[in-house]
Amino acid sequence: MPAYSILYLEYDPRRLSRGRLLRLLKGLPQERAEEGRVVEIPVRYDGEDLPEVASRLGLSLEAVKALHQKPLYRVYALGFTPGFPFLAEVEPALRLPRKPHPRPRVPAHAVAVAGVQTGIYPLPSPGGWNLIGTSLVAVYDPHRETPFLLRPGDRVRFLEAEGPTPPEPRPLELLPEEPSLPAIRVEEAGLLDLVVDGGRFLGGHLGLARSGPLDAPSARLANRLVGNGAGAPLLEFAYKGPVLTALRDLVAAFAGYGFVALLEGEEIPPGQSFLWPRGKTLRFRPRGPGVRGYLAVAGGLEVRPFLGSASPDLRGRIGRPLRAGDLLGLEALRPVRPGRAFPSARSPRPSASASSPGPSLRGRPLGPFAPAPSGWRGRTGWGWSFWGRRSLAGRGFPSPPPSAGSRCPPRGGPWCSSPTRGASGGTPSPPWWTPGTSGSWGRSGPGWRYASQAGEIVNKSTRWPKTPLQPPGRGGA
Numbered sequence: 001m002p003a004y005s006i007l008y009l010e011y012d013p014r015r016l017s018r019g020r021l022l023r024l025l026k027g028l029p030q031e032r033a034e035e036g037r038v039v040e041i042p043v044r045y046d047g048e049d050l051p052e053v054a055s056r057l058g059l060s061l062e063a064v065k066a067l068h069q070k071p072l073y074r075v076y077a078l079g080f081t082p083g084f085p086f087l088a089e090v091e092p093a094l095r096l097p098r099k100p101h102p103r104p105r106v107p108a109h110a111v112a113v114a115g116v117q118t119g120i121y122p123l124p125s126p127g128g129w130n131l132i133g134t135s136l137v138a139v140y141d142p143h144r145e146t147p148f149l150l151r152p153g154d155r156v157r158f159l160e161a162e163g164p165t166p167p168e169p170r171p172l173e174l175l176p177e178e179p180s181l182p183a184i185r186v187e188e189a190g191l192l193d194l195v196v197d198g199g200r201f202l203g204g205h206l207g208l209a210r211s212g213p214l215d216a217p218s219a220r221l222a223n224r225l226v227g228n229g230a231g232a233p234l235l236e237f238a239y240k241g242p243v244l245t246a247l248r249d250l251v252a253a254f255a256g257y258g259f260v261a262l263l264e265g266e267e268i269p270p271g272q273s274f275l276w277p278r279g280k281t282l283r284f285r286p287r288g289p290g291v292r293g294y295l296a297v298a299g300g301l302e303v304r305p306f307l308g309s310a311s312p313d314l315r316g317r318i319g320r321p322l323r324a325g326d327l328l329g330l331e332a333l334r335p336v337r338p339g340r341a342f343p344s345a346r347s348p349r350p351s352a353s354a355s356s357p358g359p360s361l362r363g364r365p366l367g368p369f370a371p372a373p374s375g376w377r378g379r380t381g382w383g384w385s386f387w388g389r390r391s392l393a394g395r396g397f398p399s400p401p402p403s404a405g406s407r408c409p410p411r412g413g414p415w416c417s418s419p420t421r422g423a424s425g426g427t428p429s430p431p432w433w434t435p436g437t438s439g440s441w442g443r444s445g446p447g448w449r450y451a452s453q454a455g456e457i458v459n460k461s462t463r464w465p466k467t468p469l470q471p472p473g474r475g476g477a
Helices: 018-026 050-057 061-069 216-225 437-441
Strands: 038-044 073-078 085-088 103-106 110-114 117-120 125-127 130-135 155-160 182-188 194-196 234-238 243-246 250-257 259-263 266-268 272-276 281-286 292-297 327-329 352-357 374-379 383-387 415-417 431-433 449-454
Touching: 050 061, 050 130, 061 130, 061 155, 216 234, 216 250, 216 292, 250 259
Parallel strands: 038 155, 352 449
Antiparallel strands: 038 130, 073 085, 073 155, 085 117, 103 125, 110 117, 110 130, 182 243, 182 327, 194 234, 234 292, 243 281, 250 272, 250 292, 259 266, 259 281, 352 431, 374 383, 383 415
């Protein structure tokens, strides 16, 4: 995933060692990449902040428009929301900082400037840039054959024009209206019920979230119990589960934490497969620590994939939560015997997590990321938020954090990115947690306590050192 000064690569250490990866990278030819396409984007200069921008810069409205149209901008990255282009460089005479207080909702297609950057909001979202106009073409629409108008490396020229505002992109339905093998009817939806698979890979450079299960080990366990592949589509639910009725005899399995399954009142513990007869209703009752569960059925659930994955990206309007009356179908008929069982981990509480320095660590205090207790405040649209000592905070150029990479917004409240996050952000990223951390946090609930430990995972009995985690010297990446 490219950004202004960072190229973020993900690799599977089970298949490719770090040493071999570095050797492959060093062997790449040092040739300058070809210039991207030149894309002309018509803009109606009617932004809410346009008069204020002109006044603060001592310019006329016409001068602001002319300055914005003068450069041939480069697309350095897509992120924040799917398809949001980070473009630079804005003319020096047009540079203003972000607004001190972001708007809770910026309209779709808004054209904005902040510092040396300009961009286009593809979807309604919060935003703190200065709004100066409206794009007359959609830079992102999941229904188009080519959903993304721009790619990193493209160049953009803005042209003043008049015309209607494009409609907001409609949500893309991933569940078939008429399943080929109807299997489950949703009688009552839970708080957030999603059909997910292993996740959407190779889409981060477009601003798409990885998505997939928030507690991947539990999802893999549920699929394994019914003989599915590890990434087969299954149902994820949190806090309050759905009420479901089988439309045919099924072999199903439940895995996760914080729930017990009830089949017509009979308790079914997590970690085993069971026969779910036609016409019988399955419910989920909260019990014990944990907040997230997974229901898999033999054969997997039928879903239409988008860019290689059936998982939703709710910020990108890809997929949706289940609703009462939805019908879920099987991807395939798979004869499987019920009764298979595997043990689950005894406790889901992540009392400590291993971490490593992130790209924004420049000798400043780590606050809640140091080995001192902090706590899980709750889920956000971007990841997990925490309480604890204030830490490295501020704004910067967009960079792509990994799943389980930390972020510190201007007010200093830290959070950890999850697979549902946008691919880039402009806040500092001090430490990154080890792979698997986001899986354990996917089971977490508000009020749980954790601490970060450099380089190793520790358990509840570990005594935290009295000295803080020492960051590397200044001038690092």
